[in-house]
Amino acid sequence: MAVCARLCGGGQSRRCRRRQRPNQPDQSSDSDMDEEEEERIEGRRKSYGGGGPESGSLADLPPELLVEILSMLPGTALPDVALVCKRFRQIINTETIWRRRCVEEFGVMDDLRKMEVGGMSSYDLYVKLLHPYRHILGLWQPDIGPYGGLLNVVVDGLFVIGWMYLPPHDPRVEDPMRRRPLFRIHVWESKKATVECMYGHKGPHTGDIQTGKKDEFSTKCNQTDHHRMPGGRQEEFRTWLEEEWGRTLEEIFHEHMQELILMKFIYTSQYDNCLTYRRIYLPPAMPSDLLRPGLFKGTYGSHGLEIVMLSFRQTSARATKITGDPNVPAGQLTLDVDLSRPVVLPDLEQQRNIEELSRLVLEVQEEARREATQASGAAAGASGAAAGASGPAAGASDSRQPGPGIAATDHPEAQPFVLPVGVTARNDMYPRTCRRCFYGTGLIAGHGFTSPERTPGLFVLFDQDHFGFIWLELKSFSLYSRLTDHLAHAHAPNMEQFEAMLCNMQSWTS
Ligand SMILES: [Zn+2]
Structure with a gap:
Protein backbone atom coordinates (compact mmCIF):
# COMPACT_ATOMS: atom_id res chain seq x y z
CA MET A 1 0.00 0.00 0.00
CA GLY A 119 2.34 16.22 -24.51
CA MET A 120 1.39 13.22 -22.39
CA SER A 121 4.08 11.03 -20.93
CA SER A 122 4.19 7.26 -20.51
CA TYR A 123 4.76 8.06 -16.85
CA ASP A 124 1.38 9.84 -16.72
CA LEU A 125 -0.30 6.95 -18.50
CA TYR A 126 1.17 4.46 -16.05
CA VAL A 127 0.74 6.43 -12.86
CA LYS A 128 -2.62 8.11 -13.50
CA LEU A 129 -4.48 5.48 -15.51
CA LEU A 130 -2.98 2.02 -15.76
CA HIS A 131 -1.79 1.59 -12.20
CA PRO A 132 -4.81 3.09 -10.39
CA TYR A 133 -7.24 1.02 -12.48
CA ARG A 134 -5.11 -2.12 -12.54
CA HIS A 135 -7.46 -3.80 -10.05
CA ILE A 136 -10.48 -3.53 -12.33
CA LEU A 137 -8.80 -5.19 -15.34
CA GLY A 138 -10.10 -8.67 -16.15
CA LEU A 139 -13.45 -10.45 -16.09
CA TRP A 140 -16.51 -9.42 -14.11
CA GLN A 141 -20.11 -10.45 -13.72
CA PRO A 142 -22.71 -7.69 -13.48
CA ASP A 143 -25.13 -8.01 -10.62
CA ILE A 144 -28.33 -8.23 -12.60
CA GLY A 145 -30.02 -11.05 -10.74
CA PRO A 146 -30.32 -14.44 -12.40
CA TYR A 147 -29.14 -13.21 -15.79
CA GLY A 148 -25.48 -12.72 -14.96
CA GLY A 149 -23.30 -11.63 -17.84
CA LEU A 150 -19.70 -11.05 -18.76
CA LEU A 151 -17.80 -7.78 -18.58
CA ASN A 152 -14.21 -7.66 -19.77
CA VAL A 153 -12.16 -4.66 -18.65
CA VAL A 154 -9.11 -4.19 -20.86
CA VAL A 155 -6.41 -1.72 -21.72
CA ASP A 156 -7.33 -0.69 -25.25
CA GLY A 157 -5.04 1.87 -26.86
CA LEU A 158 -4.75 4.71 -24.37
CA PHE A 159 -8.03 3.79 -22.68
CA VAL A 160 -9.24 1.39 -20.06
CA ILE A 161 -12.52 0.10 -21.50
CA GLY A 162 -15.27 -2.04 -20.00
CA TRP A 163 -16.73 -4.24 -22.74
CA MET A 164 -19.96 -6.10 -22.11
CA TYR A 165 -19.70 -9.41 -23.95
CA LEU A 166 -22.86 -10.75 -25.53
CA PRO A 167 -23.28 -14.20 -27.06
CA PRO A 168 -23.68 -14.39 -30.84
CA HIS A 169 -27.16 -14.61 -32.32
CA ASP A 170 -28.94 -17.87 -31.60
CA PRO A 171 -28.16 -20.51 -32.75
CA ARG A 172 -24.83 -19.59 -34.33
CA VAL A 173 -22.42 -20.81 -31.64
CA GLU A 174 -19.47 -20.57 -34.01
CA ASP A 175 -19.86 -16.81 -34.47
CA PRO A 176 -17.61 -14.52 -32.46
CA MET A 177 -18.94 -12.88 -29.30
CA ARG A 178 -20.54 -9.47 -29.73
CA ARG A 179 -19.38 -6.67 -27.44
CA ARG A 180 -20.50 -3.19 -26.44
CA PRO A 181 -18.58 -0.59 -24.45
CA LEU A 182 -20.23 0.30 -21.14
CA PHE A 183 -17.58 2.72 -19.86
CA ARG A 184 -14.12 4.04 -20.63
CA ILE A 185 -11.40 5.81 -18.71
CA HIS A 186 -8.66 8.04 -20.13
CA VAL A 187 -6.17 10.69 -19.10
CA TRP A 188 -6.17 13.05 -22.06
CA GLU A 189 -5.71 16.79 -21.64
CA SER A 190 -6.90 17.02 -18.09
CA LYS A 191 -3.96 14.90 -16.91
CA LYS A 192 -6.44 13.35 -14.54
CA ALA A 193 -8.28 10.10 -15.08
CA THR A 194 -11.74 10.73 -16.52
CA VAL A 195 -14.49 8.11 -16.41
CA GLU A 196 -17.13 8.19 -19.12
CA CYS A 197 -20.36 6.23 -19.44
CA MET A 198 -20.67 4.88 -22.98
CA TYR A 199 -24.25 3.75 -22.76
CA GLY A 200 -26.98 5.21 -24.94
CA HIS A 201 -26.90 6.91 -28.30
CA LYS A 202 -25.69 10.38 -27.48
CA GLY A 203 -22.03 9.48 -27.13
CA PRO A 204 -19.73 9.30 -24.09
CA HIS A 205 -20.84 11.29 -21.04
CA THR A 206 -19.62 11.67 -17.49
CA GLY A 207 -19.61 8.72 -15.17
CA ASP A 208 -17.90 7.39 -12.11
CA ILE A 209 -16.29 4.23 -10.84
CA GLN A 210 -16.58 3.28 -7.21
CA THR A 211 -14.51 0.62 -5.56
CA GLY A 212 -14.96 -0.60 -2.05
CA LYS A 213 -15.08 -4.28 -1.29
CA LYS A 214 -12.38 -6.54 -2.63
CA ASP A 215 -13.17 -8.04 -6.04
CA GLU A 216 -16.11 -5.74 -6.57
CA PHE A 217 -16.71 -2.35 -8.19
CA SER A 218 -19.60 -0.23 -9.38
CA THR A 219 -20.09 2.10 -12.29
CA LYS A 220 -22.30 5.13 -12.07
CA CYS A 221 -23.68 7.31 -14.81
CA ASN A 222 -23.96 11.01 -14.03
CA GLN A 223 -26.05 11.89 -17.08
CA THR A 224 -28.72 9.26 -17.42
CA ASP A 225 -30.65 11.58 -19.74
CA HIS A 226 -28.12 10.42 -22.34
CA HIS A 227 -29.76 7.02 -22.17
CA ARG A 228 -33.17 8.45 -22.92
CA MET A 229 -35.16 9.01 -26.03
CA PRO A 230 -38.22 11.25 -26.34
CA GLY A 231 -41.49 9.67 -25.25
CA GLY A 232 -42.32 7.27 -22.45
CA ARG A 233 -40.07 4.45 -21.43
CA GLN A 234 -42.09 1.86 -23.28
CA GLU A 235 -41.83 4.02 -26.35
CA GLU A 236 -38.11 4.55 -25.84
CA PHE A 237 -37.58 0.87 -25.61
CA ARG A 238 -39.45 0.13 -28.82
CA THR A 239 -37.75 2.99 -30.64
CA TRP A 240 -34.39 1.72 -29.52
CA LEU A 241 -35.23 -1.76 -30.73
CA GLU A 242 -36.41 -0.55 -34.10
CA GLU A 243 -33.46 1.76 -34.59
CA GLU A 244 -30.94 -0.72 -33.44
CA TRP A 245 -32.33 -3.88 -34.93
CA GLY A 246 -34.93 -2.75 -37.46
CA ARG A 247 -37.37 -5.21 -35.96
CA THR A 248 -40.11 -5.34 -33.36
CA LEU A 249 -39.82 -6.48 -29.79
CA GLU A 250 -41.61 -9.73 -30.46
CA GLU A 251 -39.50 -10.63 -33.46
CA ILE A 252 -36.18 -10.27 -31.81
CA PHE A 253 -36.86 -11.28 -28.27
CA HIS A 254 -35.41 -14.74 -28.45
CA GLU A 255 -32.44 -13.84 -30.57
CA HIS A 256 -31.21 -11.07 -28.32
CA MET A 257 -32.18 -12.25 -24.89
CA GLN A 258 -28.95 -11.23 -23.13
CA GLU A 259 -28.75 -7.79 -24.59
CA LEU A 260 -32.40 -7.09 -23.91
CA ILE A 261 -32.00 -8.14 -20.32
CA LEU A 262 -29.03 -5.81 -19.86
CA MET A 263 -30.95 -3.07 -21.61
CA LYS A 264 -34.00 -3.62 -19.43
CA PHE A 265 -31.91 -3.39 -16.29
CA ILE A 266 -30.20 -0.21 -17.35
CA TYR A 267 -33.61 1.27 -18.10
CA THR A 268 -35.23 0.12 -14.90
CA SER A 269 -34.96 2.89 -12.35
CA GLN A 270 -33.37 0.77 -9.66
CA TYR A 271 -30.32 0.19 -11.82
CA ASP A 272 -30.67 3.33 -13.86
CA ASN A 273 -27.35 4.85 -13.01
CA CYS A 274 -25.50 2.20 -11.09
CA LEU A 275 -24.27 -1.32 -11.87
CA THR A 276 -22.18 -3.49 -9.58
CA TYR A 277 -19.71 -6.07 -10.87
CA ARG A 278 -18.06 -9.03 -9.16
CA ARG A 279 -14.73 -10.51 -10.20
CA ILE A 280 -14.72 -13.81 -12.04
CA TYR A 281 -11.69 -15.87 -12.98
CA LEU A 282 -10.80 -18.33 -15.67
CA PRO A 283 -9.75 -21.68 -14.19
CA PRO A 284 -6.05 -22.59 -14.05
CA ALA A 285 -5.30 -25.33 -16.61
CA MET A 286 -3.85 -28.66 -15.42
CA PRO A 287 -2.03 -31.25 -17.55
CA SER A 288 -4.63 -33.85 -16.55
CA ASP A 289 -7.59 -31.85 -17.93
CA LEU A 290 -9.68 -33.58 -20.59
CA LEU A 291 -9.55 -30.41 -22.65
CA ARG A 292 -8.42 -26.85 -21.99
CA PRO A 293 -10.82 -25.30 -19.45
CA GLY A 294 -12.36 -21.88 -20.11
CA LEU A 295 -15.44 -20.14 -21.47
CA PHE A 296 -17.84 -21.66 -24.00
CA LYS A 297 -20.99 -20.51 -25.79
CA GLY A 298 -23.78 -23.07 -25.59
CA THR A 299 -27.29 -23.49 -27.02
CA TYR A 300 -30.06 -23.51 -24.41
CA GLY A 301 -33.20 -24.15 -26.42
CA SER A 302 -35.63 -21.25 -26.34
CA HIS A 303 -33.39 -19.33 -23.92
CA GLY A 304 -30.96 -18.74 -26.76
CA LEU A 305 -27.19 -18.86 -26.35
CA GLU A 306 -25.63 -18.77 -22.91
CA ILE A 307 -22.04 -18.52 -21.67
CA VAL A 308 -20.66 -21.27 -19.46
CA MET A 309 -17.31 -21.85 -17.75
CA LEU A 310 -15.81 -25.31 -18.13
CA SER A 311 -13.53 -26.42 -15.30
CA PHE A 312 -12.23 -29.67 -13.84
CA ARG A 313 -11.98 -31.01 -10.34
CA GLN A 314 -10.76 -34.51 -9.57
CA THR A 315 -12.93 -36.83 -11.68
CA SER A 316 -15.53 -34.29 -12.75
CA ALA A 317 -15.91 -31.80 -15.55
CA ARG A 318 -18.17 -28.94 -14.56
CA ALA A 319 -19.91 -26.29 -16.61
CA THR A 320 -20.99 -23.27 -14.56
CA LYS A 321 -23.39 -20.70 -15.99
CA ILE A 322 -21.92 -17.23 -16.50
CA THR A 323 -25.16 -16.03 -18.05
CA GLY A 324 -28.44 -17.42 -16.81
CA ASP A 325 -32.13 -17.46 -17.59
CA PRO A 326 -35.36 -17.27 -15.59
CA ASN A 327 -35.25 -21.04 -15.02
CA VAL A 328 -31.62 -21.73 -14.10
CA PRO A 329 -29.74 -18.60 -12.98
CA ALA A 330 -26.12 -17.64 -13.57
CA GLY A 331 -23.71 -19.23 -11.10
CA GLN A 332 -25.39 -22.64 -11.14
CA LEU A 333 -23.71 -25.85 -12.20
CA THR A 334 -25.47 -26.55 -15.48
CA LEU A 335 -23.46 -29.70 -16.29
CA ASP A 336 -21.70 -32.06 -13.93
CA VAL A 337 -19.88 -34.79 -15.81
CA ASP A 338 -18.36 -37.88 -14.20
CA LEU A 339 -15.14 -38.53 -16.09
CA SER A 340 -14.69 -41.84 -14.30
CA ARG A 341 -17.82 -43.13 -16.08
CA PRO A 342 -17.23 -43.29 -19.81
CA VAL A 343 -20.07 -44.36 -22.08
CA VAL A 344 -19.09 -46.40 -25.12
CA LEU A 345 -21.25 -45.42 -28.06
CA PRO A 346 -22.80 -48.16 -30.18
CA ASP A 347 -22.66 -48.08 -33.99
CA LEU A 348 -24.39 -45.28 -35.89
CA GLU A 349 -27.61 -47.25 -36.42
CA GLN A 350 -28.03 -47.78 -32.66
CA GLN A 351 -27.00 -44.17 -31.91
CA ARG A 352 -30.07 -43.01 -33.81
CA ASN A 353 -32.23 -44.94 -31.39
CA ILE A 354 -33.01 -42.79 -28.34
CA GLU A 355 -34.18 -45.83 -26.32
CA GLU A 356 -30.87 -47.56 -26.84
CA LEU A 357 -28.89 -44.44 -25.87
CA SER A 358 -31.06 -43.88 -22.79
CA ARG A 359 -30.56 -47.49 -21.75
CA LEU A 360 -26.76 -47.10 -21.95
CA VAL A 361 -26.70 -43.87 -19.95
CA LEU A 362 -29.20 -45.04 -17.32
CA GLU A 363 -27.21 -48.22 -16.82
CA VAL A 364 -24.19 -46.11 -15.91
CA GLN A 365 -26.35 -43.94 -13.67
CA GLU A 366 -27.66 -47.04 -11.87
CA GLU A 367 -24.12 -48.29 -11.36
CA ALA A 368 -23.10 -44.90 -9.94
CA ARG A 369 -26.04 -44.93 -7.52
CA ARG A 370 -25.28 -48.45 -6.39
CA GLU A 371 -21.68 -47.58 -5.65
CA ALA A 372 -22.69 -44.40 -3.86
CA THR A 373 -25.12 -46.32 -1.64
CA GLN A 374 -22.51 -48.95 -0.86
CA ALA A 375 -19.95 -46.27 -0.16
CA SER A 376 -22.23 -44.34 2.20
CA GLY A 377 -23.25 -47.58 3.93
CA ALA A 378 -19.63 -48.53 4.38
CA ALA A 379 -18.76 -45.02 5.51
CA ALA A 380 -21.52 -45.13 8.13
CA GLY A 381 -20.15 -48.49 9.31
CA ALA A 382 -16.66 -47.14 9.39
CA SER A 383 -17.62 -44.03 11.34
CA GLY A 384 -19.51 -46.31 13.74
CA ALA A 385 -16.27 -48.11 14.36
CA ALA A 386 -14.65 -44.68 14.80
CA ALA A 387 -11.46 -45.80 13.14
CA GLY A 388 -12.16 -46.62 9.50
CA ALA A 389 -10.53 -43.78 7.62
CA SER A 390 -9.39 -46.24 4.96
CA GLY A 391 -12.48 -48.42 4.87
CA PRO A 392 -14.19 -49.81 1.77
CA ALA A 393 -15.70 -46.40 1.00
CA ALA A 394 -12.31 -44.88 0.39
CA GLY A 395 -11.30 -47.99 -1.51
CA ALA A 396 -14.32 -47.75 -3.81
CA SER A 397 -13.66 -44.13 -4.68
CA ASP A 398 -9.96 -44.79 -5.19
CA SER A 399 -10.75 -47.43 -7.78
CA ARG A 400 -12.46 -44.75 -9.85
CA GLN A 401 -9.60 -42.27 -9.98
CA PRO A 402 -9.21 -41.22 -13.59
CA GLY A 403 -5.44 -41.45 -13.72
CA PRO A 404 -3.51 -40.13 -16.65
CA GLY A 405 -5.73 -42.00 -19.14
CA ILE A 406 -8.26 -39.16 -19.22
CA ALA A 407 -5.79 -36.47 -20.19
CA ALA A 408 -6.36 -34.55 -23.39
CA THR A 409 -3.26 -36.05 -24.97
CA ASP A 410 -4.76 -39.50 -24.85
CA HIS A 411 -7.85 -39.22 -27.04
CA PRO A 412 -8.81 -42.29 -28.98
CA GLU A 413 -9.53 -42.11 -32.68
CA ALA A 414 -12.52 -40.01 -33.66
CA GLN A 415 -15.64 -42.11 -34.14
CA PRO A 416 -18.82 -41.31 -36.10
CA PHE A 417 -21.50 -39.49 -34.12
CA VAL A 418 -25.13 -38.73 -34.83
CA LEU A 419 -27.96 -37.41 -32.66
CA PRO A 420 -30.76 -39.86 -31.91
CA VAL A 421 -33.98 -39.37 -33.85
CA GLY A 422 -36.39 -37.22 -31.84
CA VAL A 423 -33.68 -35.22 -30.04
CA THR A 424 -33.97 -31.55 -30.96
CA ALA A 425 -30.94 -29.37 -31.60
CA ARG A 426 -30.90 -25.61 -32.20
CA ASN A 427 -28.08 -26.06 -34.59
CA ASP A 428 -27.81 -28.76 -37.24
CA MET A 429 -24.16 -27.99 -37.73
CA TYR A 430 -22.93 -30.14 -34.86
CA PRO A 431 -19.77 -32.22 -35.50
CA ARG A 432 -20.37 -35.69 -36.93
CA THR A 433 -17.44 -37.30 -35.14
CA CYS A 434 -16.62 -37.42 -31.45
CA ARG A 435 -13.68 -38.52 -29.28
CA ARG A 436 -15.18 -39.66 -26.01
CA CYS A 437 -18.49 -39.74 -24.15
CA PHE A 438 -19.22 -39.69 -20.41
CA TYR A 439 -22.18 -39.94 -18.11
CA GLY A 440 -23.25 -36.64 -16.57
CA THR A 441 -26.16 -34.69 -15.18
CA GLY A 442 -27.68 -31.39 -16.28
CA LEU A 443 -29.59 -28.97 -14.08
CA ILE A 444 -33.22 -28.23 -14.92
CA ALA A 445 -35.72 -26.13 -12.96
CA GLY A 446 -39.09 -24.45 -13.18
CA HIS A 447 -39.48 -20.71 -13.71
CA GLY A 448 -37.73 -18.80 -10.90
CA PHE A 449 -35.37 -21.73 -10.19
CA THR A 450 -38.18 -23.71 -8.56
CA SER A 451 -37.75 -27.46 -7.92
CA PRO A 452 -34.27 -27.70 -9.39
CA GLU A 453 -33.17 -31.24 -10.19
CA ARG A 454 -30.24 -32.95 -11.85
CA THR A 455 -31.28 -34.97 -14.83
CA PRO A 456 -29.13 -37.64 -16.57
CA GLY A 457 -27.49 -37.05 -19.90
CA LEU A 458 -24.59 -37.81 -22.17
CA PHE A 459 -21.54 -35.56 -22.38
CA VAL A 460 -19.92 -35.75 -25.81
CA LEU A 461 -16.38 -34.52 -26.39
CA PHE A 462 -16.04 -33.55 -30.05
CA ASP A 463 -12.64 -31.86 -30.09
CA GLN A 464 -10.57 -29.37 -28.11
CA ASP A 465 -13.04 -26.55 -28.85
CA HIS A 466 -16.40 -28.31 -28.90
CA PHE A 467 -18.50 -30.48 -26.64
CA GLY A 468 -22.15 -31.37 -26.42
CA PHE A 469 -24.72 -32.62 -23.96
CA ILE A 470 -27.77 -34.74 -24.71
CA TRP A 471 -30.49 -34.00 -22.13
CA LEU A 472 -32.27 -37.36 -22.12
CA GLU A 473 -35.44 -36.28 -20.32
CA LEU A 474 -35.85 -33.10 -22.35
CA LYS A 475 -34.85 -34.93 -25.54
CA SER A 476 -32.73 -31.94 -26.47
CA PHE A 477 -29.11 -31.31 -27.34
CA SER A 478 -26.83 -28.44 -26.33
CA LEU A 479 -23.77 -27.67 -28.43
CA TYR A 480 -20.91 -25.74 -26.83
CA SER A 481 -18.18 -23.89 -28.73
CA ARG A 482 -15.10 -22.29 -27.21
CA LEU A 483 -14.97 -18.54 -26.74
CA THR A 484 -11.77 -17.69 -28.55
CA ASP A 485 -11.35 -14.01 -27.57
CA HIS A 486 -8.06 -13.25 -25.89
CA LEU A 487 -8.88 -12.46 -22.27
CA ALA A 488 -6.03 -10.76 -20.43
CA HIS A 489 -5.75 -10.45 -16.63
CA ALA A 490 -8.41 -13.16 -16.31
CA HIS A 491 -6.78 -16.29 -14.89
CA ALA A 492 -7.24 -17.24 -11.26
CA PRO A 493 -3.99 -16.98 -9.29
CA ASN A 494 -4.56 -20.53 -8.02
CA MET A 495 -7.13 -23.32 -7.86
CA GLU A 496 -8.25 -22.37 -4.33
CA GLN A 497 -9.26 -18.88 -5.39
CA PHE A 498 -11.02 -20.25 -8.45
CA GLU A 499 -13.00 -22.73 -6.32
CA ALA A 500 -13.89 -19.99 -3.84
CA MET A 501 -15.17 -17.85 -6.70
CA LEU A 502 -17.34 -20.71 -8.07
CA CYS A 503 -18.77 -21.18 -4.61
CA ASN A 504 -19.53 -17.47 -4.18
CA MET A 505 -21.03 -17.20 -7.64
CA GLN A 506 -23.83 -19.57 -6.69
CA SER A 507 -24.83 -17.37 -3.79
CA TRP A 508 -24.71 -14.12 -5.80
CA THR A 509 -27.66 -15.01 -7.93
CA SER A 510 -29.80 -17.37 -5.90
ZN1 LIG B 1 -24.75 6.98 -18.99
Missing part, protein backbone atom coordinates in the same frame (compact mmCIF):
# COMPACT_ATOMS: atom_id res chain seq x y z
CA ALA A 2 2.83 2.37 0.88
CA VAL A 3 4.36 1.69 -2.51
CA CYS A 4 1.02 2.36 -4.15
CA ALA A 5 0.62 5.63 -2.31
CA ARG A 6 4.04 6.77 -3.38
CA LEU A 7 3.39 5.76 -6.96
CA CYS A 8 0.05 7.50 -7.09
CA GLY A 9 1.08 10.51 -5.05
CA GLY A 10 4.61 11.68 -5.55
CA GLY A 11 7.31 12.15 -8.03
CA GLN A 12 5.64 13.59 -11.04
CA SER A 13 6.64 17.20 -10.60
CA ARG A 14 10.16 16.55 -11.82
CA ARG A 15 8.80 14.57 -14.70
CA CYS A 16 6.33 17.28 -15.63
CA ARG A 17 8.91 20.03 -15.56
CA ARG A 18 11.05 18.13 -17.96
CA ARG A 19 8.10 17.46 -20.25
CA GLN A 20 7.19 21.11 -20.40
CA ARG A 21 9.77 22.10 -22.92
CA PRO A 22 8.31 23.22 -26.28
CA ASN A 23 7.52 20.47 -28.78
CA GLN A 24 8.85 20.63 -32.29
CA PRO A 25 5.86 20.18 -34.59
CA ASP A 26 7.52 17.68 -36.94
CA GLN A 27 9.14 15.35 -34.48
CA SER A 28 9.83 11.91 -35.84
CA SER A 29 10.99 8.80 -34.05
CA ASP A 30 14.54 10.01 -34.60
CA SER A 31 13.91 13.06 -32.55
CA ASP A 32 12.44 10.80 -29.88
CA MET A 33 15.80 9.17 -29.70
CA ASP A 34 17.36 12.61 -29.28
CA GLU A 35 15.04 13.20 -26.43
CA GLU A 36 16.11 9.98 -24.76
CA GLU A 37 19.71 10.85 -25.32
CA GLU A 38 19.12 14.23 -23.81
CA GLU A 39 17.66 12.60 -20.77
CA ARG A 40 20.60 10.28 -20.47
CA ILE A 41 23.07 13.12 -20.71
CA GLU A 42 21.13 15.14 -18.23
CA GLY A 43 21.13 12.20 -15.85
CA ARG A 44 24.84 11.63 -16.32
CA ARG A 45 25.74 15.29 -15.85
CA LYS A 46 23.71 15.57 -12.68
CA SER A 47 24.97 12.41 -11.13
CA TYR A 48 28.64 12.95 -11.87
CA GLY A 49 28.34 16.59 -10.91
CA GLY A 50 26.89 16.35 -7.46
CA GLY A 51 24.82 13.21 -7.01
CA GLY A 52 27.62 11.41 -5.24
CA PRO A 53 26.88 7.68 -5.69
CA GLU A 54 29.08 5.40 -3.62
CA SER A 55 31.99 4.07 -5.64
CA GLY A 56 31.81 0.49 -6.82
CA SER A 57 28.02 0.38 -6.51
CA LEU A 58 25.33 -0.27 -9.10
CA ALA A 59 24.96 3.48 -9.36
CA ASP A 60 28.39 3.72 -11.02
CA LEU A 61 27.12 2.02 -14.16
CA PRO A 62 26.62 4.18 -17.26
CA PRO A 63 23.13 5.72 -17.35
CA GLU A 64 21.95 3.76 -20.41
CA LEU A 65 22.78 0.51 -18.63
CA LEU A 66 21.00 1.65 -15.49
CA VAL A 67 17.95 2.56 -17.56
CA GLU A 68 18.05 -0.91 -19.08
CA ILE A 69 18.31 -2.60 -15.69
CA LEU A 70 15.74 -0.50 -13.85
CA SER A 71 13.24 -0.80 -16.70
CA MET A 72 13.09 -4.53 -15.97
CA LEU A 73 11.64 -3.91 -12.50
CA PRO A 74 7.88 -3.80 -12.03
CA GLY A 75 6.52 -0.25 -11.98
CA THR A 76 5.31 -0.70 -8.42
CA ALA A 77 8.91 -1.27 -7.24
CA LEU A 78 10.29 1.89 -8.84
CA PRO A 79 9.21 4.39 -6.15
CA ASP A 80 11.26 2.38 -3.64
CA VAL A 81 14.23 2.36 -5.99
CA ALA A 82 13.94 6.13 -6.26
CA LEU A 83 14.54 6.39 -2.53
CA VAL A 84 17.95 4.72 -2.79
CA CYS A 85 19.87 7.73 -4.09
CA LYS A 86 19.56 10.89 -6.07
CA ARG A 87 20.97 9.28 -9.20
CA PHE A 88 18.43 6.49 -9.19
CA ARG A 89 15.70 9.03 -8.68
CA GLN A 90 16.87 10.88 -11.79
CA ILE A 91 17.21 7.75 -13.88
CA ILE A 92 13.73 6.61 -12.94
CA ASN A 93 12.32 9.72 -14.55
CA THR A 94 13.46 8.40 -17.90
CA GLU A 95 10.53 7.98 -20.23
CA THR A 96 11.98 4.77 -21.71
CA ILE A 97 11.46 3.00 -18.40
CA TRP A 98 7.77 3.91 -18.14
CA ARG A 99 7.18 3.16 -21.80
CA ARG A 100 8.50 -0.33 -21.24
CA ARG A 101 6.39 -0.77 -18.08
CA CYS A 102 3.22 0.24 -19.98
CA VAL A 103 3.95 -2.29 -22.70
CA GLU A 104 5.09 -5.19 -20.56
CA GLU A 105 2.64 -4.91 -17.68
CA PHE A 106 -0.42 -3.76 -19.58
CA GLY A 107 0.22 -4.73 -23.19
CA VAL A 108 -0.24 -1.17 -24.42
CA MET A 109 0.14 -1.49 -28.17
CA ASP A 110 -0.25 2.13 -29.19
CA ASP A 111 2.70 4.20 -30.21
CA LEU A 112 3.63 5.70 -26.88
CA ARG A 113 6.25 7.92 -28.45
CA LYS A 114 3.56 9.66 -30.48
CA MET A 115 1.54 10.14 -27.33
CA GLU A 116 4.60 11.63 -25.66
CA VAL A 117 5.04 14.07 -28.53
CA GLY A 118 1.41 15.04 -28.00
